[in-house]
Amino acid sequence: MKHFASIAIMLLSTFLATTGYSQTASKPKQFSNFPDVINCTESALSNIFNATPGQNISVSFSDNFSFAGDVVNNVVKYSNLQSAVIKSPAFHNSIFSVSRITNRDNSISYVGRIINKNYFDGYELKKNATGNYQLIKVETDRVIPDCKQE
Numbered sequence: 001m002k003h004f005a006s007i008a009i010m011l012l013s014t015f016l017a018t019t020g021y022s023q024t025a026s027k028p029k030q031f032s033n034f035p036d037v038i039n040c041t042e043s044a045l046s047n048i049f050n051a052t053p054g055q056n057i058s059v060s061f062s063d064n065f066s067f068a069g070d071v072v073n074n075v076v077k078y079s080n081l082q083s084a085v086i087k088s089p090a091f092h093n094s095i096f097s098v099s100r101i102t103n104r105d106n107s108i109s110y111v112g113r114i115i116n117k118n119y120f121d122g123y124e125l126k127k128n129a130t131g132n133y134q135l136i137k138v139e140t141d142r143v144i145p146d147c148k149q150e
Contacts, residue, residue, distance in 0.1 A: 030091060030119035031137060038065045040125065040133040045110045048084050049074060049100055057086065059096070061135065067096050067114065092116060098125060115140055 039062040051057045051071045058068035069088030072095070076082045080102040087095050091114075098112030110133060112125040123135035 027118065027120040027140070029121050030094065030116060031121045031123065034065055034137075036137040038062065038123065038135040040135060042108070042110070042133065045098065045100070045125075045133065046108075048086070048098055049082055051084065059086070065135075067091070069096070092118065094119070094122070113138075 041062070044059055044061060048057070048059060048071075051074055053071050053073050055071045056069065057071060058066050060066045067086065067088055068090055069086045072085040072087050074082070074084040081099060083097070083099040085095055085097045087093055094114055094116035096112060096114045098110060101109045101111070103109055109127070110125060113122060114135065115122040117140060119140060122138055122140045124138045126134055126136055128134055
């Protein structure tokens, strides 16, 4: 009986490992031909907020990466927060959601993400230790919460 129990536990572990692996491997990578870190200028980010909904724009970053698409919205939510969304057909309708925050000292900060739930990878906009903005490659499933209830 002990032999049967150990075989059953081994089979169960194999099925769980296979299922877990297949869930992460099922999504293709969209940005595999681009670097893990892409430098961004504040002027490129700032220009996004001059665009109007429906306008087609191209945001050029360093490292030969551009994100072109239609501005879906550009909204001032509060006196210190403006958010814009660009949808890019060139990247399978991935969206670049970016916000401009006016801090208490009147400095400007940016946060954002380039994501598509159908792909494994995306980018998150962050400020590095030297104060420069960068798009840093992330796994999409780690930044988009799964709201399924089972």
